[in-house]
Amino acid sequence: xxxxxxxxxxxxxxxxxxxxxxxxxxxxxxxxxxxxxxxxxxxxxxxxxxxxxxxxxxxxxxxxxxxxxxxxxxxxxxxxxxxxxxxxxxxxxxxxxxxxxxxxxxxxxxxxxxxxxxxxxxxxxxxxxxxxxxxxxxxxxxxxxxxxxxxxxxxxx
Amino acid sequence: xxxxxxxxxxxxxxxxxxxxxxxxxxxxxxxxxxxxxxxxxxxxxxxxxxxxxxxxxxxxxxxxxxxxxxxxxxxxxxxxxxxxxxxxxxxxxxxxxxxxxxxxxxxxxxxxxxxxxxxxxxxxxxxxxxxxxxxxxxxxxxxxxxxxxxxxxxxxx
DNA sequence: TAGTTCTCGACTAGAACAGTTGGTTAATTC
DNA sequence: GAATTAACCAACTGTTCTAGTCGAGAACTA
Numbered sequence: 001x002x003x004x005x006x007x008x009x010x011x012x013x014x015x016x017x018x019x020x021x022x023x024x025x026x027x028x029x030x031x032x033x034x035x036x037x038x039x040x041x042x043x044x045x046x047x048x049x050x051x052x053x054x055x056x057x058x059x060x061x062x063x064x065x066x067x068x069x070x071x072x073x074x075x076x077x078x079x080x081x082x083x084x085x086x087x088x089x090x091x092x093x094x095x096x097x098x099x100x101x102x103x104x105x106x107x108x109x110x111x112x113x114x115x116x117x118x119x120x121x122x123x124x125x126x127x128x129x130x131x132x133x134x135x136x137x138x139x140x141x142x143x144x145x146x147x148x149x150x151x152x153x154x155x156x157x
Numbered sequence: 158x159x160x161x162x163x164x165x166x167x168x169x170x171x172x173x174x175x176x177x178x179x180x181x182x183x184x185x186x187x188x189x190x191x192x193x194x195x196x197x198x199x200x201x202x203x204x205x206x207x208x209x210x211x212x213x214x215x216x217x218x219x220x221x222x223x224x225x226x227x228x229x230x231x232x233x234x235x236x237x238x239x240x241x242x243x244x245x246x247x248x249x250x251x252x253x254x255x256x257x258x259x260x261x262x263x264x265x266x267x268x269x270x271x272x273x274x275x276x277x278x279x280x281x282x283x284x285x286x287x288x289x290x291x292x293x294x295x296x297x298x299x300x301x302x303x304x305x306x307x308x309x310x311x312x313x314x
Numbered sequence: 315t316a317g318t319t320c321t322c323g324a325c326t327a328g329a330a331c332a333g334t335t336g337g338t339t340a341a342t343t344c
Numbered sequence: 345g346a347a348t349t350a351a352c353c354a355a356c357t358g359t360t361c362t363a364g365t366c367g368a369g370a371a372c373t374a
Contacts, residue, residue, distance in 0.1 A: 316373100317373085319371085320370080326363100328364105329360100338351100339353095344345100
């Protein structure tokens with residue numbers, strides 16, 4: 001599970017879509033203006049989303065994009081997986097079980113990345129677009145960590 | 158909380174350090190060879206780790222790096238925060254509460270990224286270097302998602 | 315003094331990100 | 345049927361980050 005600004009842009013746009021679609025298609029031009037993302041970049045992202053069956057498209061005037069499923073059934077994880085290509089296995093890629101065998105059989109940190117990837121995926125697939133729209137994202141929040149005046153990392157335990 | 162291969166390299170190196178240090182300093186040359194990471198790149202990373210008080214250094218022959226605290230008290234999150242500079246707030250940066258006010262007061266997905274960042278941080282600070290060394294990273298694991306033959310994303314629920 | 319190891323800064327090829335440009339195709343409206 | 349709308353598509357670009365290289369120096373040990 002890769003986390004990039006690309007995935008975040010896609011989620012922002014999809015939330016916008018979920019918010020402003022009342023059964024009618026929403027044009028990317030509108031989304032671009034509201035979210036202040038370039039139209040052409042959105043086109044690239046929605047190309048991916050369409051190929052992955054997350055949205056459907058309607059061409060021509062009054063056209064645009066529609067959620068393929070309801071906002072409640074579209075999970076944030078689906079959106080991110082659709083736009084972020086599965087990464088090619090470098091050294092020890094979180095998702096795949098191959099790739100991290102240098103000279104040892106399996107790198108020491110393998111389980112850690114695997115587990116972290118699962119945690120992230122579990123969280124993001126527990127959240128639907130509807131949850132985001134209705135601001136139903138539980139706030140455990142609070143300042144959990146800071147940097148001191150010298151720039152060093154300090155945690156508030 | 159930024160997740161990059163850079164942070165992963167740092168954690169791999171720190172786990173190596175925790176594994177091979179029996180009170181004596183471990184030279185970066187040894188770590189580089191074992192982990193197959195370039196020495197000069199490691200030097201950059203350990204410069205950051207030292208400035209953030211994660212490791213201490215000993216110069217000269219027989220020198221190297223030592224954990225500043227015990228492996229049990231050094232958390233994976235600390236390592237990653239030390240090497241990954243706090244990102245400059247682009248549009249809606251997960252960590253900081255500023256930055257995502259385009260024309261609205263606060264973007265719809267803000268809470269989502271904030272909460273995700275917290276989830277990741279909580280997980281990574283619950284794991285110490287000792288946990289990784291002793292392979293004590295709980296495996297909720299299993300294949301949670303896949304792509305079908307057309308490359309589309311599908312989840313195993 | 316020689317050799318080891320850390321320390322520091324500048325530089326680099328390659329990749330990814332975010333966006334641009336310039337088209338085409340399909341549907342609607344005039 | 346012509347003009348307009350908006351999805352589609354491909355190639356290209358400036359910027360940033362990654363991962364690494366290179367060179368010089370400073371501290372310590374033998």
